[in-house]
Amino acid sequence: MDRMGAIGLFVRVVDAGSFSAVARTLSVGQPAVSKQIAALEAYLGAQLLQRTSRSLTLTEAGRDFYESGVRLLGDLEAAESRVGRGVVAPSGLVRANVTPVFGRLYIVPRLSAFFASYSGVSVELVVTDHLVNLIEGGVDLGIHNGELSDSSLIARKIAQTPIVTVATPTYLAKHGEPQTPDDLERHACVIYAPDGAPRVWEFSGRFGPIVHHPMGAFRTNDAEQIRAAVLAGLGLAHTPGWLFAAEIASGTVREVLKDYSRPKLAISAVRPNGRFLASKVRVFIDFLAEIFAEEPSLAL
Structure with missing residues (x-):
């Protein structure tokens, strides 16, 4: 038995919560995974997992062995990265x-x-x-x-982005530029509805938070369609800044309500x-x- 391989497989099974999930990831049959775990238990002389038709739980011995296995695998990889000429290339x-x-x-x-x-x-x-x-x-x-x-x-945390309210210059020339969040009541909004319900637009005013419930003829749960709708002049959108960064830089869309800053x-x-x-x-x-x-x- 490949003990390190079996320990790694055991850790993966515990993380995934099932034999079948690991088997799918490894593109092998579930019996092959079960057989290796059973062999590890036999080698250790202890039951690591309690199996039922609906659940998979750690025994007391299994919980202790899992924690040790995670540390062992981490230490092994760290050691491998220090051998030879200094670093083993990640793969x-x-x-x-x-x-x-x-x-x-x-x-x-x-x-x-x-x-x-x-x-x-x-x-x-x-x-x-x-x-x-x-x-x-x-x-x-x-x-x-x-x-x-x-x-x-x-x-x-590897990045952050502002929340921006944007529209095309053509739309703003036709409908006017909102000066406060209250002005949005007179504008068409491109609505993000990830769960079937419109997501509110949040702003920070001088006297605290401001919440706007957007109204408009078009809503979607897809960010790409938000981009397309704004660029087509369907209205204003309230989105993460990265979604329109290139268009804001080029002037294809314009940011409005800049005085009502939102947390990044x-x-x-x-x-x-x-x-x-x-x-x-x-x-x-x-x-x-x-x-x-x-x-x-x-x-x-």
Whole structure:
């Protein structure tokens, strides 16, 4: 039995919460995963996992062994990075969860520089409009906009972006430029509705927060369509600054209501708590932080 391989597999099963999820990630049959865990238990002379048709839980021995296994795997990778001529180059596949437009605008165009530095690492972008369950999806990290509500994840802030209200010069010439959030009542708004309900627009005024409930003929749960609608002159949008950074810089769209500043939105690299940070994941997160620092709309 390959003990290190079996320990690594055991840790993955615990992180994922099921044999089948790990089997899918590794493209093997579930019985093969179960057999290796059973062999590890036999070698140790202790039951590590309690299995039922619906759940998988750690025994007391399993909980202790899992914590030791996570430390062991982390120490092993750290040791490997120090041998030979100083550094073992990171290698393997990094699976990162990103939203469609953010990945297209800010990550994919810069991957050639990453691959030039880390030829042994490959990247798969798992594209969704919301943060997936990283463990169940076999995803190494997610790029998340805003506050993180899941306490089981570790977040590293790697960028931030202002919240902007924008429209095309043509739209503003025809309908006028709003001077205060109250003026938005007389304007068409391009509405972001991620869960079927319009998301409110928040501003900071002299006397505290201001909330606007947008009204308009067009709503969508897709950021790319928000961009298209604004550029087509359908109205104003209230979005993260990175979504229109290039258009604001070129004058294709114009930012309004600048006096009503909003707190900047944090952009974080998030990963499962308790899982050791593989060097391939660490260098990819570091790379993202570096490239975002060069973007005025994302710099910390």
